[in-house]
Amino acid sequence: MRILLATLLALLTTSPLLAQQKPVSLIITGGIVVTVDATRRVLNPGAIAIDGTDIVAVDTPGNIARQYSAKQTMTVAGQIVMPGLINTHTHAPMVMMRGLADDLALMEWLQKYIFPAEAKTVTPAFTRTGTRLALLEMIQSGTTAYADMYYFEEEIAKATKEAGLRGVLGQTIIKFPVPDAKTPADGLARARRYIEQWKNDPLIVPAVAPHSPYTLEEDTLKQCAALAKELHVPMLIHLAETRDEVEIMRSQHQRSPTGYLDSLGVLGPNVLAAHGVWVSAEDIATLKARGVSVSHNPESNEKLASGTAPVVGYLKAGVTLGLGTDGAASNNDLDMFEAMRFAALLHKLQNNDPKATPAPVVLEMATRMGAQALGLDKQIGSLEAGKRADLIMLGLDRARTTPMFDPVSHIVYVAHGDDVRSMMVNGKFLMRDRKVLTLDEARVIADARAAAQQVRDAVSAAASAAGAAAK
Amino acid sequence: MRILLATLLALLTTSPLLAQQKPVSLIITGGIVVTVDATRRVLNPGAIAIDGTDIVAVDTPGNIARQYSAKQTMTVAGQIVMPGLINTHTHAPMVMMRGLADDLALMEWLQKYIFPAEAKTVTPAFTRTGTRLALLEMIQSGTTAYADMYYFEEEIAKATKEAGLRGVLGQTIIKFPVPDAKTPADGLARARRYIEQWKNDPLIVPAVAPHSPYTLEEDTLKQCAALAKELHVPMLIHLAETRDEVEIMRSQHQRSPTGYLDSLGVLGPNVLAAHGVWVSAEDIATLKARGVSVSHNPESNEKLASGTAPVVGYLKAGVTLGLGTDGAASNNDLDMFEAMRFAALLHKLQNNDPKATPAPVVLEMATRMGAQALGLDKQIGSLEAGKRADLIMLGLDRARTTPMFDPVSHIVYVAHGDDVRSMMVNGKFLMRDRKVLTLDEARVIADARAAAQQVRDAVSAAASAAGAAAK
Numbered sequence: 001m002r003i004l005l006a007t008l009l010a011l012l013t014t015s016p017l018l019a020q021q022k023p024v025s026l027i028i029t030g031g032i033v034v035t036v037d038a039t040r041r042v043l044n045p046g047a048i049a050i051d052g053t054d055i056v057a058v059d060t061p062g063n064i065a066r067q068y069s070a071k072q073t074m075t076v077a078g079q080i081v082m083p084g085l086i087n088t089h090t091h092a093p094m095v096m097m098r099g100l101a102d103d104l105a106l107m108e109w110l111q112k113y114i115f116p117a118e119a120k121t122v123t124p125a126f127t128r129t130g131t132r133l134a135l136l137e138m139i140q141s142g143t144t145a146y147a148d149m150y151y152f153e154e155e156i157a158k159a160t161k162e163a164g165l166r167g168v169l170g171q172t173i174i175k176f177p178v179p180d181a182k183t184p185a186d187g188l189a190r191a192r193r194y195i196e197q198w199k200n201d202p203l204i205v206p207a208v209a210p211h212s213p214y215t216l217e218e219d220t221l222k223q224c225a226a227l228a229k230e231l232h233v234p235m236l237i238h239l240a241e242t243r244d245e246v247e248i249m250r251s252q253h254q255r256s257p258t259g260y261l262d263s264l265g266v267l268g269p270n271v272l273a274a275h276g277v278w279v280s281a282e283d284i285a286t287l288k289a290r291g292v293s294v295s296h297n298p299e300s301n302e303k304l305a306s307g308t309a310p311v312v313g314y315l316k317a318g319v320t321l322g323l324g325t326d327g328a329a330s331n332n333d334l335d336m337f338e339a340m341r342f343a344a345l346l347h348k349l350q351n352n353d354p355k356a357t358p359a360p361v362v363l364e365m366a367t368r369m370g371a372q373a374l375g376l377d378k379q380i381g382s383l384e385a386g387k388r389a390d391l392i393m394l395g396l397d398r399a400r401t402t403p404m405f406d407p408v409s410h411i412v413y414v415a416h417g418d419d420v421r422s423m424m425v426n427g428k429f430l431m432r433d434r435k436v437l438t439l440d441e442a443r444v445i446a447d448a449r450a451a452a453q454q455v456r457d458a459v460s461a462a463a464s465a466a467g468a469a470a471k
Numbered sequence: 472m473r474i475l476l477a478t479l480l481a482l483l484t485t486s487p488l489l490a491q492q493k494p495v496s497l498i499i500t501g502g503i504v505v506t507v508d509a510t511r512r513v514l515n516p517g518a519i520a521i522d523g524t525d526i527v528a529v530d531t532p533g534n535i536a537r538q539y540s541a542k543q544t545m546t547v548a549g550q551i552v553m554p555g556l557i558n559t560h561t562h563a564p565m566v567m568m569r570g571l572a573d574d575l576a577l578m579e580w581l582q583k584y585i586f587p588a589e590a591k592t593v594t595p596a597f598t599r600t601g602t603r604l605a606l607l608e609m610i611q612s613g614t615t616a617y618a619d620m621y622y623f624e625e626e627i628a629k630a631t632k633e634a635g636l637r638g639v640l641g642q643t644i645i646k647f648p649v650p651d652a653k654t655p656a657d658g659l660a661r662a663r664r665y666i667e668q669w670k671n672d673p674l675i676v677p678a679v680a681p682h683s684p685y686t687l688e689e690d691t692l693k694q695c696a697a698l699a700k701e702l703h704v705p706m707l708i709h710l711a712e713t714r715d716e717v718e719i720m721r722s723q724h725q726r727s728p729t730g731y732l733d734s735l736g737v738l739g740p741n742v743l744a745a746h747g748v749w750v751s752a753e754d755i756a757t758l759k760a761r762g763v764s765v766s767h768n769p770e771s772n773e774k775l776a777s778g779t780a781p782v783v784g785y786l787k788a789g790v791t792l793g794l795g796t797d798g799a800a801s802n803n804d805l806d807m808f809e810a811m812r813f814a815a816l817l818h819k820l821q822n823n824d825p826k827a828t829p830a831p832v833v834l835e836m837a838t839r840m841g842a843q844a845l846g847l848d849k850q851i852g853s854l855e856a857g858k859r860a861d862l863i864m865l866g867l868d869r870a871r872t873t874p875m876f877d878p879v880s881h882i883v884y885v886a887h888g889d890d891v892r893s894m895m896v897n898g899k900f901l902m903r904d905r906k907v908l909t910l911d912e913a914r915v916i917a918d919a920r921a922a923a924q925q926v927r928d929a930v931s932a933a934a935s936a937a938g939a940a941a942k
Contacts, residue, residue: 095873096874098873098874098875098876098885099875099876099877099880099881099884099885100876101876102829102830102877102880102884103825103826103829103830103880104825104826105825105826106825109825133870133873136870137870137871140869140870140871141871299816301820302816302817302819302820303815303816303819303825303884304819304825305819305820305822305823305824305825305827307820308820331884332880332884332885333871333884333885334871335871338812341809342813342816344774345770345773345774345813346773348773348774348775348776349772349773349776349778349779351776352776353776354574354575354576354577354580354774354775354776355574355575355576356776358573358574359573359574397916398611398916399604399607399608399611399912399915399916399919400608400611400612400804400805400806400888402566402569402604402916402919402920402923403567403569403919403920403922403923403926404569404570405569405570405571405572405923405926405927406570406573409570409573409574409803410570413570413573413774413802413803413804414569414570414803414804416887416889417871418887418889441870444870445868445869445870445873448870448873448874449873449874451874452873452874452876455874455876456876
């Protein structure tokens with residue numbers, strides 16, 4: 001009898017039907033698959049075959065089951081499966097200053113709180129602690145890739161790789177002495193070392209991040225661009241964030257911030273400009289002509305009263321437009337679902353048009369266009385065969401997500417970061433059923449709480465010093 | 472030995488120290504108590520003594536422990552304890568149309584989707600199902616009281632009382648035939664019966680809700696106001712929501728919507744006007760002079776591109792200003808934390824002032840001022856001795872809520888509805904440690920999903936009919 005069964009089993013597993021099945025590592029099946037591909041295909045239900053780091057196929061559950069056999073099958077009925085969200089602008093370790101000083105004008109905020117806190121606290125260890133907290137928050141809210149500009153960027157790269165996220169991580173260059181560089185030349189040397197070290201990592205794209213046109217001299221801006229060109233890496237920069245910046249550029253260079261950078265010859269398709277609030281039609285045309293991408297940060301721009309980026313104008317002109325949260329010191333979180341919701345609503349209001357920035361377009365900004373903005377559109381940004389498996393799954397079994405008529409609308413107008421149940425980057429689960437697998441949640445939070453005391457001490461020391469000086 | 476112990480125990484419990492302790496039903500202690508009282512007192516840590524339905528004292532944990540002995544003590548270290556949020560404008564059962572039709576102009580949205588769906592689906596049973604779903608969402612996101620305008624309002628009142636929430640619930644009157652009334656006269660008769668039936672309920676304040684100045688004749692508006700006056704109940708009305716409304720009023724009555732209502736003599740301190748977007752300085756002065764309260768609905772106004780209410784102007788003029796979500800068909804949720812965040816950010820941007828609508832003011836709009844807007848400021852809206860125990864507790868142990876420098880900033884800029892751990896209304900827990908106690912969560916969601924199919928069928932029948940008519 002045992003021999004008969006074994007023979008039957010052998011016959012079955014070598015039968016023509018099963019022999020045609022291609023082995024893969026994982027099938028995710030039964031969910032609502034929102035691909036965000038060029039045709040905006042939604043499969044309800046759908047399935048995804050993943051082998052190692054890559055998506056092999058996206059199809060109906062029946063077709064996937066016929067064509068692939070998987071070591072592991074995950075059934076996610078009722079969940080939305082979608083590309084991971086891409087945060088195109090943040091300063092990850094600034095989660096350590098989340099809500100440190102709200103409801104202030106930008107200069108007061110920077111000078112009384114952020115600069116003193118950063119000057120006294122930002123060390124490699126503090127940067128690691130803050131980055132891990134940021135990574136934990138990003139994992140728990142469905143961000144699979146992010147662009148960063150900060151100090152000690154090599155620490156951020158290390159922590160990001162350990163946690164398994166994808167990052168385009170830019171070493172900041174600025175004209176003032178900062179925690180990791182006394183001069184811009186120091187910063188540039190740091191950036192070169194860091195980029196060379198991380199150049200061929202599968203998850204980390206190192207980048208150079210000149211802070212902004214108004215916080216750097218002309219020469220340094222050119223050197224940053226030359227370094228990025230020489231090493232074939234992206235250049236991240238703040239651009240045209242506030243009206244003040246426009247006035248400074250006009251008085252110093254008789255040009256708009258965008259016009260000024262263009263006159264230096266530093267704009268190109270490797271440039272990702274954050275904010276882009278104060279741009280003329282001519283500036284938009286320049287950005288389009290040079291292939292510059294823009295990161296739109298609606299919450300930060302609203303909270304700091306910076307202004308409203310002409311999102312509809314950018315989209316009409318065909319400028320690649322990603323979404324970002326900015327640092328949590330000005331947002332106050334890294335939740336890309338909230339960034340989508342703010343973007344979708346704000347531009348309807350500002351354009352007096354309820355059809356402006358519809359849900360499918362905003363979702364593209366947070367995924368496919370975000371990937372383009374990072375120069376990673378061949379690898380990520382949609383669920384398509386041949387791309388890396390960077391994806392998230394949303395549970396929709398709550399009162400506030402019931403009922404559902406349109407999954408794309410639900411992603412943009414209803415879902416919270418807290419609805420992300422599972423997420424993977426490069427084919428590897430970083431969170432599964434809310435259990436974070438690559439970071440010790442309790443430890444990360446405890447470390448951050450301990451380090452927050454350094455921030456409190458730094459700010460109160462600065463306040464005492466200012467009080468004493470005033471006497 | 473046993474006798475000795477018993478004697479000692481008897482001595483202890485009758486000792487002068489303990490004898491001075493006042494017995495209460497519940498002490499909540501160890502949390503960060505954000506009172507939202509007139510002095511904006513925050514106790515960190517603090518404690519609250521509750522007896523039956525009422526708050527007896529708010530003080531330090533030590534003082535409360537010395538003065539009160541409780542049957543039950545709840546220790547909530549690390550949590551924020553604050554007044555429950557007050558949603559001053561919604562249409563609860565419209566959660567059944569959450570995300571039914573987004574990114575559309577108001578008229579298309581109403582005529583192709585909302586009106587056909589309502590005409591075919593809104594029955595007492597459907598209203599109950601929808602209201603229960605809305606109540607579940609409100610409980611889970613920290614709303615303890617809400618103002619509502621819909622049909623079959625007696626069903627909404629019954630469901631609200633069963634779930635244990637507080638409501639100012641207005642029977643809608645409108646000039647078109649609607650699911651619960653063929654004529655405005657029918658609606659008025661309904662409203663009278665409903666109000667008389669619910670008049671002295673401890674949780675429900677029945678109200679009359681004329682839909683708006685442009686959807687009712689002059690006579691009906693006056694009759695609504697007379698009914699509210701006669702029965703001493705609030706009157707809820709949509710006012711000056713869109714630019715179109717202003718144009719209709721100007722062409723029909725040569726007045727602004729506010730000016731028109733005032734000319735009818737229907738404005739008074741019992742009136743709560745939703746939206747108030749398109750108001751002149753003169754209109755604001757009129758609303759202030761008549762004691763009218765306004766419900767600000769930032770998300771709905773943005774999403775439908777209605778405009779920006781002059782919130783800073785209202786506050787300067789001393790108009791009582793609550794916050795609202797509007798119905799979930801246009802928002803798409805009932806999350807008052809999100810409403811706070813949208814309000815706080817929007818008006819900074821629109822006033823070009825990062826200090827506009829600071830966190831403490833926005834929190835007041837969602838609590839103390841909201842209570843005033845509902846005419847319930849003697850009972851609710853802050854944590855103070857003598858008020859009802861309507862309060863919520865927020866857990867802040869997540870990555871995205873770490874670190875915390877200022878609890879009020881965290882409430883407005885960081886917290887989600889999902890962070891609400893426990894909530895009580897009138898001294899009774901409706902949710903404790905995320906377990907909802909007064910509704911069967913799974914059943915409510917299952918019922919809503921089943922009823923959503925009726926909405927889908929109604930909309931597709933309307934689309935087919937429109938298609939056939941077009942041929």
